[in-house]
Structure formats: C-alpha cells, structure tokens
Amino acid sequence: MYMASDHRGDRALAKRVLLIEDEPNIIEALSFILSRAGYTVHTHEDGTTAMDKIRNQRPDMILLDVMLPGRSGFDILRDLRADPSTSDLPVMMLTARGQAKDRALAEALGADQFMTKPFANDEVCAQVRAMIGA
Amino acid sequence: MDRTGDRIRARRMDAGVAQRDLAAAVDISASYLNLIEHGKRPVGGQLLRRIAATLGIDLALLERPADPSLIDRLLAASARLPQVPTEVAQVEDLAARFPGWTGLITAQAQEIMSLDDRLQMLNDRLTYDPDLAKALHGVITAVTAIQSTATILTGDGPVDADWQARFHANIRDDAGKLAATSRALVAYLDAPDDLERTRLSPLEARDAILNASGYHRPHLEDPAQLEPEPPARQGVADLLARYDEVYAADVAALPIASFVTAARALDCDPVGLAARLGQPLDRVMRRLASLPAKAGLPDHGLMQVTASGAVLLLKQAAGFDMTRGSDCALWPVYTALGQAGRCVTARVAVHGQNDRHLQCHAVAVAAPNPLGPHAPPVMTSTMLVRSLPEPPDPLSLPVGLACRMCPRDDCAARREPAVPATQL
Numbered sequence: 001m002y003m004a005s006d007h008r009g010d011r012a013l014a015k016r017v018l019l020i021e022d023e024p025n026i027i028e029a030l031s032f033i034l035s036r037a038g039y040t041v042h043t044h045e046d047g048t049t050a051m052d053k054i055r056n057q058r059p060d061m062i063l064l065d066v067m068l069p070g071r072s073g074f075d076i077l078r079d080l081r082a083d084p085s086t087s088d089l090p091v092m093m094l095t096a097r098g099q100a101k102d103r104a105l106a107e108a109l110g111a112d113q114f115m116t117k118p119f120a121n122d123e124v125c126a127q128v129r130a131m132i133g134a
Numbered sequence: 135m136d137r138t139g140d141r142i143r144a145r146r147m148d149a150g151v152a153q154r155d156l157a158a159a160v161d162i163s164a165s166y167l168n169l170i171e172h173g174k175r176p177v178g179g180q181l182l183r184r185i186a187a188t189l190g191i192d193l194a195l196l197e198r199p200a201d202p203s204l205i206d207r208l209l210a211a212s213a214r215l216p217q218v219p220t221e222v223a224q225v226e227d228l229a230a231r232f233p234g235w236t237g238l239i240t241a242q243a244q245e246i247m248s249l250d251d252r253l254q255m256l257n258d259r260l261t262y263d264p265d266l267a268k269a270l271h272g273v274i275t276a277v278t279a280i281q282s283t284a285t286i287l288t289g290d291g292p293v294d295a296d297w298q299a300r301f302h303a304n305i306r307d308d309a310g311k312l313a314a315t316s317r318a319l320v321a322y323l324d325a326p327d328d329l330e331r332t333r334l335s336p337l338e339a340r341d342a343i344l345n346a347s348g349y350h351r352p353h354l355e356d357p358a359q360l361e362p363e364p365p366a367r368q369g370v371a372d373l374l375a376r377y378d379e380v381y382a383a384d385v386a387a388l389p390i391a392s393f394v395t396a397a398r399a400l401d402c403d404p405v406g407l408a409a410r411l412g413q414p415l416d417r418v419m420r421r422l423a424s425l426p427a428k429a430g431l432p433d434h435g436l437m438q439v440t441a442s443g444a445v446l447l448l449k450q451a452a453g454f455d456m457t458r459g460s461d462c463a464l465w466p467v468y469t470a471l472g473q474a475g476r477c478v479t480a481r482v483a484v485h486g487q488n489d490r491h492l493q494c495h496a497v498a499v500a501a502p503n504p505l506g507p508h509a510p511p512v513m514t515s516t517m518l519v520r521s522l523p524e525p526p527d528p529l530s531l532p533v534g535l536a537c538r539m540c541p542r543d544d545c546a547a548r549r550e551p552a553v554p555a556t557q558l
Contacts, residue, residue, distance in 0.1 A: 023275050023278075023279060025279035025283065025304040025307065025308055026275065026278055026279045026282065028283075028300065028301070028304060029279060029282035029283045029286060029301075029304070030282065032286055032293075032297065032301075033282070033286060036291055036292075067271065096270075096271050096274040096275055096278070117274050117275065117277075117278040118274065118277045118278035118281045118282070119278065119282070120281075120285070121282050121285045121286065121289075122285075
C-alpha cells in the first residue's frame with residue numbers, strides 16, 4: 001500500500017483504488033498522486049492473478065492497464081463484468097494505445113473511463129474523483 | 135468488331151485528306167468510303183492496299199488491330215484515374231499510332247500500381263509490425279512515467295525528501311530507457327537497405343522466380359540438369375522448396391515424355407487425362423501448367439487458393455490476367471470450394487478484357503488436418519485456365535477481375551460499385 005504522506009485524518013474512510021499496471025515508475029507516480037489526493041492505493045502487476053487480487057481486495061475502483069504480462073486488461077475487464085460480484089465495479093482503462101478501436105473495445109466490454117498514456121496527473125485525479133468521489 | 139474503318143478514318147484525318155479526295159484517289163465513291171469508315175462495309179485486299187499507299191502509311195497499320203492486352207492495359211490505366219476523361223473510343227487508334235507513348239502510359243500505370251502495393255505493404259508493416267509496436271509502446275511508457283513524475287516534482291503539492299530522491303532516480307531511469315528505445319527506433323526507421331521490409335512478400339517473390347521459367351523446373355525433370363541456387367531469403371527458399379517437393383512427386387507420377395504424348399492426344403483435357411492416367415485432377419492441372427514451352431502445347435494459367443480465398447500460387451497466361459488483388463467470386467476456383475473433389479468446368483467470359491474467352495477447370499481438395507478427423511480439413515482449390523480462340527457465346531459464364539474495375543451492373547456477386555463508369 002502506498003501512502004505519500006498522511007494528509008487525511010481518517011484513513012479508514014479513504015476510498016480504495018486498485019492499480020493494475022506493470023511499469024514500476026508509472027506505479028510509483030500514480031500511487032503517489034492518488035495517495036496524496038486521499039485514496040488508499042493498492043497495486044498489482046500481473047494479469048494472470050489480477051482477478052484473485054480484485055476479489056480479495058474489494059477495491060472501490062480499478063485503474064486497469066491494457067498491456068499486462070500474462071493476460072490483457074481487456075480480458076480482465078471481460079471477467080469483471082461477467083462476475084456478478086464485480087460487474088458494477090468502476091473501471092478506468094489505462095493504455096498506451098489510444099487507437100479508436102481500443103477505446104471502442106473498452107467501451108463495449110463495459111469500461112467506465114478510458115485514459116490514454118501519456119496522461120496528465122490532474123486529469124487522472126479528476127476522473128477518479130468523478131467516479132468514486134473524494 | 136472490325137475497327138479497320140476507324141483506323142482508315144483516323145489516318146485520313148491525320149493526313150488532312152478529305153473523304154471525297156481519298157475516295158477519288160482509290161476509285162470509289164465518297165459515300166462508299168463513308169460506309170467503310172463507319173464499319174458498315176468490309177474492306178480488305180487491293181482496296182485497303184491502295185488506301186494505305188494513298189495515305190502514305192504501312193498497310194499493317196490499317197490492317198492489324200492493336201495488341202488486345204495493350205488495349206486492356208491502357209483502359210485499366212484510364213480506369214484508375216476516372217477523374218481524367220480519356221477518349222476511350224480511340225484507344226485502339228492511340229495504341230496503333232503511338233506505340234512509344236502508349237508504352238510510357240502502361241509502364242507508368244504499372245509503376246503506380248507497384249508503388250501502391252509497396253505503400254500498402256509499408257502501411258501494413260507500420261500498423262502490424264510487432265517490433266515497431268513494442269518500441270513505440272516503450273517510448274510512450276517512458277514518456278508517461280517521466281511526465282507524471284516531473285509534474286509531481288514541479289507541482290505545488292508537498293513531496294518529502296525521500297520521495298523526491300526516489301522520483302529523481304525514476305526520471306533518470308526512464309530517460310535512459312527512452313534514449314535506448316529512441317536509438318533503436320531511429321535505427322529501425324533509418325534502414326532503407328533492409329530488403330526484408332520492402333521487397334515482395336515471400337509468396338510473390340517465389341512466384342516471380344517460378345514465372346521466369348514458366349513454373350517449369352528442369353532439374354526436377356532431368357537429373358542431368360543443374361539445380362539452381364536457392365534464393366537468399368529463407369522464407370522464399372522455404373516456399374520454393376515446398377513447391378519443388380510437390381513438383382517432384384508430380385514428376386514421379388507423371389513423367390514428362392509420356393505425359394506430353396497423352397496431353398497432346400487428349401488436347402490437354404485435364405479431366406480426360408486424369409481418368410486415363412489414373413492420377414488426381416489437381417496433379418494433372420499442375421503438370422499441364424508447368425510444361426516447358428518447347429513441348430508445343432497451349433499455355434495454361436494456374437491458380438491455387440485456400441478456403442478463405444488467399445492466393446497460394448498464381449501463374450498468369452495468355453488472356454488470364456488475374457492478380458492477387460482480384461476478388462470476383464464467380465471464378466470456378468472459388469465455386470469449386472463449395473463441392474470438394476468435384477471438377478467445376480466452365481467457359482468464362484472476362485468482361486473488359488476484350489471479351490476474352492477462357493476454359494476453366496477447378497477442383498478443391500481437402501487435406502486431412504494433422505490434429506485429427508475432428509478438426510477441419512485444409513482445403514486447397516486449384517484452377518487450370520486456357521484461352522479459347524472463339525469469342526464468348528451466351529452460354530459463357532461472365533466473370534470479372536475485381537468489382538471496382540468491372541462494368542457489369544447486373545451482377546449478383548457485385549459487392550461494391552465500379553470506380554469508373556467508362557463508356558466503351
């Protein structure tokens with residue numbers, strides 16, 4: 001779990017974001033800015049075991065990269081939407097491939113948001129806030 | 135249609151001779167010459183010779199129709215740029231009178247087509263090349279990390295000393311990755327001599343090699359013949375080796391001398407030959423299409439496609455100008471896929487090709503799938519094509535090369551409109 005610094009008095013109430021991404025420096029940067037914005041951030045790097053992690057963590061939302069080792073973010077999203085216990089979980093897809101067909105696929109599979117790399121930190125925070133509140 | 139009259143008229147007008155003057159010079163009435171020029175009276179023999187002499191031109195220029203394949207190439211060149219109106223009715227005249235210019239037009243059209251193909255191939259490579267995709271992904275990933283980290287460091291929010299040190303190290307790390315990926319990317323894009331990337335596809339390259347010998351492989355027919363050097367590109371060499379493997383088996387089953395004798399006796403009828411020689415029809419077709427010119431038998435085209443229509447082999451022949459981009463589903467090579475093992479025989483009329491008339495035999499053969507009988511067999515359809523001397527008749531099956539180039543409006547197989555509405 002990442003904590004940039006303790007800005008919030010009551011961390012138990014902090015919303016939990018699960019970041020599924022395999023690039024360590026992007027993990028650090030995103031974790032830092034979301035923690036600083038008051039979220040509790042958990043991370044996971046492997047596509048194959050991502051579903052187990054999601055079921056165990058029960059996050060409030062997921063930031064999901066498309067290109068992951070083992071299994072693609074699209075496959076994970078498909079599983080998420082097929083499982084009644086996770087079908088309503090808010091998901092923001094994060095990908096380096098900003099092509100229209102990827103966005104269309106993400107939307108068709110039920111992604112709530114789609115963020116193309118390189119992204120602006122403020123924009124990520126604003127979208128997360130819009131999806132699950134502060 | 136005999137266009138001799140058109141040619142006389144064009145030459146006369148070139149020479150600035152009035153109809154009545156030419157008629158007088160060759161001892162016919164002006165109205166009779168008018169009928170000749172409009173194709174309503176035949177002309178030949180002495181009269182044509184006198185007309186040529188009067189106009190001061192070679193008789194052959196009036197007599198001989200231009201090479202039909204040249205006309206087709208000119209019409210195709212015109213059809214590719216429909217926004218430029220051309221005098222289509224005078225195409226034969228153009229070909230006869232300006233062989234140099236028509237050569238230039240057709241060579242340029244060919245060049246444009248090959249550049250288009252090259253462009254498409256490069257475009258595909260940029261889109262699908264896994265190396266390039268990986269490199270670009272690496273660049274975007276590094277840039278994303280650097281941008282996000284730099285924004286944190288330069289922003290208003292608090293960042294303690296430990297995190298600052300960590301982020302500085304991350305930026306250095308990502309900058310290093312970015313530099314390495316950029317160098318690799320530049321090296322990739324700056325490699326004009328990398329022939330693997332820009333040449334013909336392996337199948338096209340193999341067909342180009344085979345085309346030079348009419349798909350005949352002398353060293354497999356006669357052990358005394360020298361085996362040619364294999365091509366340098368591994369993919370092409372592998373495809374050629376596979377062709378040779380099938381070829382050698384065909385030779386073993388149908389040795390050339392007896393096969394040529396039988397083919398001559400049966401006028402190259404593949405169905406009759408398969409029955410008489412007790413061999414599979416597709417083998418007989420391959421054999422007929424790869425005989426050397428010295429055998430003195432008619433030239434045959436050959437096409438092999440997969441069940442998805444992908445072209446495995448394409449040997450063009452007189453009147454059979456099919457290309458890999460052709461997409462008319464009416465050709466027997468495709469219809470044969472619907473009834474594997476049965477020969478589909480048809481006389482086809484290729485519209486827009488000076489109404490060429492071709493005899494086609496096609497058969498689809500299902501090879502067992504190595505995974506087992508539960509898996510779909512691998513289908514290959516083979517078509518043998520031979521030019522017929524007589525013009526198409528109402529029973530000939532109309533086919534085209536590609537919808538975009540085909541003027542037939544009443545075609546049930548039409549997928550998309552023709553590009554040019556050229557009035558022939």
